[in-house]
Amino acid sequence: MIADPLLAISDLAIAFRTGHGVARVLDGVNLSVGRGRIMGLVGESGCGKTTLARAVLSVLAPNALIEGGTIHFGGLDLLALPRARLETEVKGRRITFVPQDPYGAFNPLFRVGDQMMEVMKWKSPRRQPYERGFGPLLTRFPRARYKTDREALIALLNEVQIPDPERALAKLPGAFSGGQRQRLLIAMALMTNPDLIIADEPTTALDVTIQAQILKLLKRLARERGVSILLTTHDLGTAYEICDEVTVMYAGQDVETAPVAAFFTHPRHPYTARLLESLPSPNREIKEIGGEVPSLLAPPQGCRFHPRCERASPECTASRPAKSGTGGHIVRCFHPLTMAAEVAP
């Protein structure tokens, strides 16, 4: 358990209205991110990682129903906070975002510098309280801070290792590779001096060699600036590379949270153990996880992993196990593996 976390999500339940019924996507999810820590949220496609990320960013789709739970961030109750405060204090300011697709994030017709300065115009940490009243009247960049904001942007471009930032700002997005665009987007996420960055699969669109560079950069900048990161990924290698802690989700339920080393060497939840055994390794054969991920329109009762779990007992189908464990290694299972359990690396 993290003492005084920056982000604390408790029992979050989110469903989506669909043409086929209500999909119960997040089922009482718990997750905390400590100050200056990097939390990896891992799980297979469709387990609800993006839904959780979007809930923290307050950008859920209109057909989403928040059925329960809380999201506390830096002393604020985000789900109860008035919309106006959310917009002016939190969204895109104290919590920012690195998207998955660096190609779709920029408008191809406008210079990168103009697009980044437009964000700076509204969200600069040097923005004065009196500017808020201008609202849509703020058509021109306030002169008093243009120079300092532009200098801050150039310094950031240096930090993310974009060569010749002055010239880079004058280019169109098409002039940059995917990796460079992701560097620009990391700079954009840092522009407001946020406390938390949500990075939703930030490297899946990039070549493998570039992925490692971007992850290293993200980790270095987060450490230097004391920023927390919630990073979602379906790739355990990515989580291993940069995270301090990892939370695993299965079909919309959090099943295990652990410091990264313990997660990889001593998984306690049967699903986590199977997930690790499904990774390639020179020391053992790859084992597939038998069965299928359940439909979220009619999910299994209790522990949603029970139809695929060798350890399942009647109580697993009746109710969801509570959290147990110590030292930041938390598992939600009626019959967890013992601490001695070890998956061969």
Ligand SMILES: Nc1ncnc2c1ncn2[C@@H]1O[C@H](COP(=O)(O)OP(=O)(O)OP(=O)(O)O)[C@@H](O)[C@H]1O
């Ligand atoms: N707006 C929506 N309306 C209906 N269903 C949705 C909506 N958004 C997401 N879902 C469903 O919620 C489930 C979780 O989706 P989500 O995108 O959160 O998963 P994910 O873990 O991010 O997957 P991936 O690894 O593929 O990105 C999926 O079954 C998805 O189809």
Ligand code: SF4
């Ligand atoms: S709670 Fe039961 S079904 Fe779920 S993982 Fe644990 S043993 Fe398996």
Ligand SMILES: [Mg+2]
């Ligand atoms: Mg996703």
